[in-house]
Amino acid sequence: MKKDAEQNNGKRTFPFTEKGRQKESRSRFERLFHVIILSWKRDWRAWQLTRNKYVLPLLFLFFLAGWWFFFSSNWVATNDAYVTGNVIPVKAQTSGRVVEVLVESTQYVKKNQVLVRLDSLNQRVAFEGAKQNLAMAVRKVEDLFNKAKSLRNKIAAQKAILGRQRYDLGLYASGSKAGVVSVQDAIDAQWKVQEIESTIRQLEDELHSTESWIQKTTVWDNPIVLKAAVDLKNAYLALYRCQIVAPVAGYVARRSIQVGDEVTPDRLLMNIVPLDYYWVVANYRETELRKMKPGQPVKIRADIYGRRYLYHGVVEGLEPGSGTVFALLPPDNATGNYIHVVERVPVRIRLDPKELIQHPLRLGLSVVTKVNVSHKGSSVLKPITEIPANAKTSDYTSTYFSEELSGVDDLIKTIIEENRYPQSESKDTLSQDLETPPSVHPTN
Structure with missing residues (x-):
């Protein structure tokens, strides 16, 4: 203004x-x-x-958000995962008292290495008795063959006498009619023929009874000998199994046997864990399995090594059911108090054997797994699970049990040959003897 x-x-x-x-x-x-x-x-x-x-x-x-959409959304992770593998139980196959324990927990043992020895006194006595029973069985069968031969010879002799007696009976009958021979002599001749016929029938019955034990057999395959051979094999196995061996190579875990313990068949003595073949079981929620397929790559971190080392694996397959389905008491949803719970399905993940050698793991260790679900993979119905070649021969195959009877066959042959007669009746027409004895494989 x-x-x-x-x-x-x-x-x-x-x-x-x-x-x-x-x-x-x-x-x-x-x-x-x-x-x-x-x-x-x-x-x-x-x-x-x-x-x-x-x-x-x-x-x-x-x-x-962009990073998650393009990168992180392609990976499905869980920390509900652990390392697992084969746990081989070592059990006794016969009864006995422990006299020696040769290994300790965490010790490495080789395949077929002796782990425990049992008192074998009773088994040795039974084994010696079984050998004697086999020898007696061979001699008994040889006696049956010789008895059959003797009976056939007796029958042949009686038939010859019967023929002569029938001829004499005809003469006596003619002489009696002509009055040359007394009637009593003719009657005595008739009784003599009947007596010889009765003797022949008795010998034939005895021959049939004897032949029923040896007909169409030899000493090598006669049921009496085979039964004794089976008993010998059982006694041999009982003695052989007093030494408990490792079926596979690995590390001893949870040894529960002590010297002086009385063990029975199927009692668990210890476990053996091979460390050359492990895998991971990851429990993913059912909502995370939509894109998960066998063959997809996996990143694995074990808590034992932290972030210092990263394992690489592959999804081998998905279990055909959730964990609750295979539980001891499966859930029954047909009840009034049903509660919806997100289920988890075990996923089997293969580990790289070379990485396991560099950084060993143990059973039950916790791991974190991340599966790349953007990878194409294969069909869920075609898992790629397979046993590695090295594990198939070392962890999934044991030749020890199939070799338990490897030495008893030769022993049986020796016993049979030593107890046969120098000239065996088994070469008779009733049986077909062999120039070389066949392998004896009686059924256990």
């Missing part, structure tokens, strides 16, 4: 005049314009502060 007064040479301008009203209106407009400009500048500074406070975090969140 002062300015206006000075510009008007000190003359005061009143607002009710036209000129005054114009100046007043222009002054208000300028003040409003300045207020708007100042307000806009203030809002601009506040927006800049807000942008710095919220925009950058939002951009970071957008970046994380």
